[in-house]
Amino acid sequence: MxxxxxxxxxxxxxxxxxxxxxxxxxxxxxxxxxxxxxxxxxxxxxxxxxxxxxxxxxxxxxxxxxxxxxxxxxxxxxxxxxxxxxxxxxxxxxxxxxxxxxxxxxxxxxxxxxxxxxxxxxxxxxxxxxxxxxxxxxxxxxxxxxxxxxxxxxxxxxxxxxxxxxxxxxxxxxxxxxxxxxxxxxxxxxxxxxxxxxxxxxxxxxxxxxxxxxxxxxxxxxxxxxxxxxxxxxxxxxxxxxxxxxxxxxxxxxxxxxxxxxxxxxxxxxxxxxxxxxxxxxxxxxxxxxxxxxxxxxxxxxxxxxxxxxxxxxxxxxxxxxxxxxxxxxxxxxxxxxxxxxxxxxxxxxxxxxxxxxxxxxxxxxxxxxxIYNSRAVAPYSNGNVFYTKSKDQKIAYAYVLPEGEQGDNITINIEGMGKPKQVTLMGSKQKVKWKAGADGVVVSNYKALYQKAGLKEAAGFKIIY
Missing domain, CATH: 3.20.20.80 (Glycosidases)
Structure with a gap:
């Protein structure tokens, strides 16, 4: 458990x-x-x-x-x-x-x-x-x-x-x-x-x-x-x-x-x-x-x-x-x-x-x-301290990064079966998310700066539009 x-x-x-x-x-x-x-x-x-x-x-x-x-x-x-x-x-x-x-x-x-x-x-x-x-x-x-x-x-x-x-x-x-x-x-x-x-x-x-x-x-x-x-x-x-x-x-x-x-x-x-x-x-x-x-x-x-x-x-x-x-x-x-x-x-x-x-x-x-609301589970459900959900229409996915342990600048978001993203944003923030789609999923390269500048204390929520 x-x-x-x-x-x-x-x-x-x-x-x-x-x-x-x-x-x-x-x-x-x-x-x-x-x-x-x-x-x-x-x-x-x-x-x-x-x-x-x-x-x-x-x-x-x-x-x-x-x-x-x-x-x-x-x-x-x-x-x-x-x-x-x-x-x-x-x-x-x-x-x-x-x-x-x-x-x-x-x-x-x-x-x-x-x-x-x-x-x-x-x-x-x-x-x-x-x-x-x-x-x-x-x-x-x-x-x-x-x-x-x-x-x-x-x-x-x-x-x-x-x-x-x-x-x-x-x-x-x-x-x-x-x-x-x-x-x-x-x-x-x-x-x-x-x-x-x-x-x-x-x-x-x-x-x-x-x-x-x-x-x-x-x-x-x-x-x-x-x-x-x-x-x-x-x-x-x-x-x-x-x-x-x-x-x-x-x-x-x-x-x-x-x-x-x-x-x-x-x-x-x-x-x-x-x-x-x-x-x-x-x-x-x-x-x-x-x-x-x-x-x-x-x-x-x-x-x-x-x-x-x-x-x-x-x-x-x-x-x-x-x-x-x-x-x-x-x-x-x-x-x-x-x-x-x-x-x-x-x-x-x-x-x-x-x-x-x-x-x-x-x-x-x-x-x-x-x-959170009206969401659906999406494989692989989580990787380490990153947890995933998706919208009912499967056009949007969400990645919640739990602030457990030391975080570097790079966060990998690996969601199965959703295709190539069009946009990645940090919910509640107007900061630009630096991201790139690769073989292992979406890599956010300025995570630590985003988290600190947004003054976050809890899980950071990324919205990924496909």
Missing amino acids: LYSTGVLGQAHNLSKKYEKPTDPLVVAKLAQWQDLKFGLFMHWGTYSQWGVVESWSICPEDEGWTQRKGPYSDTYNNYLKAYENLQTTFNPVKFNPEKWVKAANEAGMKYVVFTTKHHDGFSMFDTKQTDYKITDKKTPFSTNPRANVTKEIFNAFRKQNFMIGAYFSKPDWHSKDYWWPYFPPKDRNVNYDPAKYPERWDAFKKFTYNQIEELMTGYGKVDILWLDGGWVRPKETIDTAVDWQRGIKFNQDIDMPKIAAMARQHQPGLMVVDRTVAGQYENYTTPEQEVPEKPLSYPWESCITMGNSWSYVPGDKYKSAHDVIDLLVKIVSRGGNLLMNIGPGPDGDWDPVAYDRLKSIGEWIKINGEG
């Missing part, structure tokens, strides 16, 4: 098979989404108050990301009770989605995916299926006129023409029909055999169906249903070569055909992303905290954290704007999208560092975005 970092607790392997959707509305939506290239992901819930990993600390697995800390960690039951009691103190009074939209828009982001419900089961929307939700009277923020934060976020971003994605966890560790209180939970999976207790499993299926239908009917136009928790899946889809899938003992089939049909009836053209469950309901794949080394033959999106964690952690270390721009260039050169995660804090706002990063990314995007 080109890049791998961060919390890998719920890291998802890429599916080995891809099934192209046949619904023409979904195909069209997918093509539109692939042109957007840069999206915003947000993990937010009651866990943000403790600054701990989202949901996983209540999972009774002995893994690094599930370790419990703090005054309630003496026993599992004490911890779980205190964790679920976070509902009674959650009051993000600085919540202002328009502030997020403005920053994301200026950074060049084009779509948003928000955690409507994570594995812990706390709903960040006004569901009628449970009182474990942000709008319940036990939650202090419920009296706020903007308490239904999912609706507020979707509406705010939709007004700025963002595609809207609803993250939804298929497992629900709060539901008595998933983790039945009769048995202690053993791991991330359902804690009883659904085949032995079919009525309980049917109740869970109905609960899940109803919650998704609420999101598909009461929250305006939704473009993506982003389903997480890949262990909730039909047993025949388990890949025993994948470590975490070997731990799935039971058939956890929630009837995706029924769910998808209902969702698309309400939201025609909806993209469904049933992560890691290869087939007709994984319309694009989601490599996590990594960038594939080569282009993939199907639509994909790298979901990567801006900090070290998915959810808010005080004093988290955020990637520099330089690192995010490099990531975006690498991902887009391979034909993918970057979904960059920022975790809101318990007060309902982002760390100021996140705003600073987005501002810097936006300054670069304003100059170089034309080779």
Whole structure:
């Protein structure tokens, strides 16, 4: 992999098979989404108050990301009770989605995916299926006129023409029909055999169906249903070569055909992303905290954290704007999208560092975005620290030179199958580019002077017209 970092607790392997959707509305939506290239992901819930990993600390697995800390960690039951009691103190009074939209828009982001419900089961929307939700009277923020934060976020971003994605966890560790209180939970999976207790499993299926239908009917136009928790899946889809899938003992089939049909009836053209469950309901794949080394033959999106964690952690270390721009260039050169995660804090706002990063990314995007959006991958995709894209009509190519290491005056741009260039320019600069086309491609002979005179700090973008 080109890049791998961060919390890998719920890291998802890429599916080995891809099934192209046949619904023409979904195909069209997918093509539109692939042109957007840069999206915003947000993990937010009651866990943000403790600054701990989202949901996983209540999972009774002995893994690094599930370790419990703090005054309630003496026993599992004490911890779980205190964790679920976070509902009674959650009051993000600085919540202002328009502030997020403005920053994301200026950074060049084009779509948003928000955690409507994570594995812990706390709903960040006004569901009628449970009182474990942000709008319940036990939650202090419920009296706020903007308490239904999912609706507020979707509406705010939709007004700025963002595609809207609803993250939804298929497992629900709060539901008595998933983790039945009769048995202690053993791991991330359902804690009883659904085949032995079919009525309980049917109740869970109905609960899940109803919650998704609420999101598909009461929250305006939704473009993506982003389903997480890949262990909730039909047993025949388990890949025993994948470590975490070997731990799935039971058939956890929630009837995706029924769910998808209902969702698309309400939201025609909806993209469904049933992560890691290869087939007709994984319309694009989601490599996590990594960038594939080569282009993939199907639509994909790298979901990567801006900090070290998915959810808010005080004093988290955020990637520099330089690192995010490099990531975006690498991902887009391979034909993918970057979904960059920022975790809101318990007060309902982002760390100021996140705003600073987005501002810097936006300054670069304003100059170089034309080779990012609506672009296509073009062989050889990269040479060293030079990464390539091309326009849809194949008349223009772009070469992004990442400022890694010492650069000399000569930069070679070697793009296959585009013919002989007519013009080479440095985007955002009126300086004359000294270039010559040869057997090895286009050689720019005054690169260092161009870079320095233009005052560049990030990747230099060359536009090559054919």
